[in-house]
Amino acid sequence: MDTIFSRGPSLNNRLALALALSVLLIFTDHKLDAFQSTRVYLNSIMSPLQYLANLPSVMLNFSAQRFTSHQSLVAENNRLTDQNLKMSERLQQFEVLQAENAQLRKLLDVPVEPKVHKMVAELMAVDNNPFSQQIVINKGAIDGVYLSQSILDDRGVVGQVMEVGSTNSRVMLISDVTHAIPVRAVRNNIRYIVSGNGALDELYLEHVPHSVDIQKGDMLISSGLGDVFPEGYPVARVESVLRDESRPFATVKARPLARLDRLKYLLLLWPDDAPRQPANKTTNKPLTPQE
Template sequence: MKPIFARGISNQFRLTLAIILSVILIVANGRLDPVRKSISSVLSPLQYVANIPGALLDWSAESLATRNMLAKQNKELLRQQLLMSERLQRFEQLRQENDRLRGLLGSPVHMDAKKVVAEVMEVASDPYHQYVVLNQGERTGVFVGQPVVDAQGVVGQVVQVSELTSRVLLISDVTHGIPVRVTRNDVRLVVYGTGVLDELELKFVSKSTDIRVGDLLVSSGLGNRFPEGYPVARVMSVIKDDGQSYATVTAQPLAALDRIRYLLLIWPDELEHSQDHNNTPVPKPSDVMPEAKQEVSE
């Protein structure tokens, strides 16, 4: 009687076949490398395509995190740069006083003034007035007449304040004047705006006044508007015409008025702030002109 199921390949045959195939693969392993490389080359594009979604997600997450981190670091570094630049401007003033053997005890420069960084929101479109609008207002404590500087020097002063914004009149405006002194010899003068961003003028300068091209002009502190020692401008030309009563002196502001973005609002000492800022009008050229004439005559 025949069995219902036919008998298959014996286990001994299967073992022998497996051993023979293993020996063949071991011997041929070295010769299969070119074939392996060819197959890998063919499949490589497919692997890259399969990895694209994961790589895009990783790149997007990393780029977003890096961008946010860089933006925060850049903003913080810019804030620190403005603060340090303001301190360096004060230190330059102290160095000049030390060079003249003046003691720091009686120096009018104060190192503990309050400062706040503000961002420019708007630039004046009126060709007859030069001002910018900042994103700091009464809520921050900004007041009319408050001095404003950047990393290089004096920019202007606040002339209008709202709850959240403030308007700053630039030193280049024709209605703006600021008392200054020459760091080389302490000659006191007044710098006026000309309506041109990169040009200022010094009016009523006597021909005998010791002023030269390249002289650095810093705020003198007269009028209790701008603290003493902040760089304002550098003298660019001095013309002494025999047909004129006064010398024609032009200067270039140190602050980059045509590309300002972040500015520094300066608070005076609490005593000065409480006494002066509430009822002090914004100085105009007409206000400081008699003082300039008196200094020149001296």
């Protein structure tokens, strides 16, 4: 059976003819640029095939980029989430420090008589006895704290020292039922005695006659009598005045200006004539709320 290659010229002749035609076409295209339109036409025909042949590679590259981008976004999101949590925690600390700094600034700016030395103390503990209003502060005998020393916050009188330890002291708040402080009204200088009733937000005035000129809103400041609290420090503001003629005295309630329910930093006062050493009830051990 004859094959197609056994017909016509020999293979060598065909090769020579093909080479000659190729050289002729190359020369003609190079010198005369005769196949420019043909090349454009052929490129137009082959272009879809080239895009089709390149499609798997493009799809693989696109999928890889999408996968990489997704992983990068997930990693970036996790990093930003962690960073946000850390920054939020630091922001909370900054807010607390800012608030404490503002409180300390207000405390140190409390108007104090020229001859009064002052020192900032910090709350250590609150007495858990429901029948007394006492706290423990972190200043004691080594700091010169003495019995009956005046204690203030950034708004007004808090109480007085009732027991002194070596490194801390116990303070009785003005809201304690056994505590009383002499005051006077800023409006008319009438003097009163303000006592505690066991509530942190309420005080009452003792033995106020019905005829006394006292009104809701009157500011009460320390009068300086009794040689415990220096004169002129805010104590309370009158909240209500009830004059019941069936009772011998008017019922007058006041609200302490010091924030007794949220004490943090306190101010110890040393008037010029105050003792520099604690009194005879000083203990040599730290105090606790349970004592």
